[in-house]
Amino acid sequence: xxxxxxxxxxxxxxxxxxxxxxxxxxxxxxxxxxxxxxxxxxxxxxxxxxxxxxxxxxxxxxxxxxxxxxxxxxxxxxxxxxxxxxxxxxxxxxxxxxxxxxxxxxxxxxxxxxxxxxxxxxxxxxxxxxxxxxxxxxxxxxxxxxxxxxxxxxxxxxxxxxxxxxxxxxxxxxxxxxxxxxxxxxxxxxxxxxxxxxxxxxxxxxxxxxxxxxxxxxxxxxxxxxxxxxxxxxxxxxxxxxxxxxxxxxxxxxxxxxxxxxxxxxxxxxxxxxxxxxxxxxxxxxxxxxxxxxxxxxxxxxxxxxxxxxxxxxxxxxxxxxxxxxxxxxxxxxxxxxxxxxxxxxxxxxxxxxxxxxxxxxxxxxxxxxxxxxxxxxxxxxxxxxxxxxxxxxxxxxxxxxx
Numbered sequence: 001x002x003x004x005x006x007x008x009x010x011x012x013x014x015x016x017x018x019x020x021x022x023x024x025x026x027x028x029x030x031x032x033x034x035x036x037x038x039x040x041x042x043x044x045x046x047x048x049x050x051x052x053x054x055x056x057x058x059x060x061x062x063x064x065x066x067x068x069x070x071x072x073x074x075x076x077x078x079x080x081x082x083x084x085x086x087x088x089x090x091x092x093x094x095x096x097x098x099x100x101x102x103x104x105x106x107x108x109x110x111x112x113x114x115x116x117x118x119x120x121x122x123x124x125x126x127x128x129x130x131x132x133x134x135x136x137x138x139x140x141x142x143x144x145x146x147x148x149x150x151x152x153x154x155x156x157x158x159x160x161x162x163x164x165x166x167x168x169x170x171x172x173x174x175x176x177x178x179x180x181x182x183x184x185x186x187x188x189x190x191x192x193x194x195x196x197x198x199x200x201x202x203x204x205x206x207x208x209x210x211x212x213x214x215x216x217x218x219x220x221x222x223x224x225x226x227x228x229x230x231x232x233x234x235x236x237x238x239x240x241x242x243x244x245x246x247x248x249x250x251x252x253x254x255x256x257x258x259x260x261x262x263x264x265x266x267x268x269x270x271x272x273x274x275x276x277x278x279x280x281x282x283x284x285x286x287x288x289x290x291x292x293x294x295x296x297x298x299x300x301x302x303x304x305x306x307x308x309x310x311x312x313x314x315x316x317x318x319x320x321x322x323x324x325x326x327x328x329x330x331x332x333x334x335x336x337x338x339x340x341x342x343x344x345x346x347x348x349x350x351x352x353x354x355x356x357x358x359x360x361x362x363x364x365x366x367x368x369x370x371x372x373x374x375x376x377x378x379x380x381x382x383x384x385x386x387x388x389x390x391x392x393x394x395x396x397x398x399x400x401x402x403x
Contacts (some may be wrong), residue, residue, distance in 0.1 A: 019143060028274060033278035048061055067275070067349065073268050074230075075230040078164070080240065091164070099316065102312050109308055111300035112133050113304070124360075128293060132371065133170065150387035155336060167346065178350070186221045189217075298366075336383075342376050
């Protein structure tokens with residue numbers, strides 16, 4: 001039993017474990033939704049779940065609890081990572097942040113333009129323009145981890161910074177473009193909660209419980225306000241203390257990030273993938289993949305991401321704005337730009353916000369799955385080649401001045 005526990009612990013700490021579990025959950029959803037038990041898949045996700053305290057009631061099917069509740073936990077972790085990176089990590093210095101920042105901008109802009117180009121004639125379809133602009137951190141890092149020590153550490157840091165900035169862009173997009181009719185009263189109470197959280201930080205409260213209690217109240221208010229509830233997770237995360245007086249205990253933000261990461265990687269994201277990756281393939285033909293919505297998403301992820309990330313990074317380096325990470329070359333950066341086309345979790349999530357129509361939902365899933373799989377295979381292949389001694393670029397890469 002001790003040996004089994006050690007093996008399980010070793011697997012959970014492997015960099016690729018979260019991405020592999022994510023892929024397994026998506027595959028399970030596809031298999032179940034295309035089996036004689038497909039009725040069970042639909043029944044589970046449509047199960048009504050009610051939480052009521054007095055006159056306050058939240059009545060939603062299980063699918064929406066997953067998308068609004070569990071994903072708020074995911075965005076909470078993303079918010080913690082963004083704050084840490086901005087204050088202490090790779091995004092603190094412009095020299096370090098310039099390349100992933102410019103690459104992330106290109107990686108959001110070009111996929112959106114490609115999608116719009118394929119859906120220009122359909123106003124309702126245009127609502128999904130942001131779907132191919134996202135990158136799945138866990139999936140991309142999982143594929144990169146399969147290459148092991150052959151990948152320079154600086155390249156992994158670049159991908160992580162790129163994905164975090166990409167998520168930050170997705171958060172802004174959700175806040176600005178995927179917000180329903182607003183409830184002023186709910187927003188006002190949520191604003192009071194934010195003020196309380198900031199006050200707790202200001203007076204030096206280091207216990208996590210008060211932040212979580214106020215945060216739950218805020219999440220309910222945001223859920224009722226018309227702003228997507230996952231954004232509450234980000235705002236709460238930004239109020240968690242990172243800098244604390246000298247003490248033997250780690251900062252609350254670091255403790256939460258450490259404790260939440262396995263829950264998000266091995267529970268939240270696989271559950272979301274299982275709930276949202278199921279799509280019936282009955283009656284589908286190759287022509288369905290060529291419809292504007294799935295084609296725009298797939299090409300946006302596969303071509304838009306690689307052209308945007310690599311193209312903007314190369315232009316910025318040529319202009320002297322930034323430089324390559326130490327010990328890396330342009331073939332490796334191109335491989336990373338391909339991995340950035342793995343939208344999966346974030347793309348599926350934005351798809352749920354963009355389209356409520358089940359017909360559109362199936363098209364979104366087809367586009368996201370095909371584009372993400374192509375990007376994963378191509379990215380792994382290019383990075384594998386770049387890791388082979390015969391294919392490596394010269395050790396002394398020319399580094400543009402500046403940055």
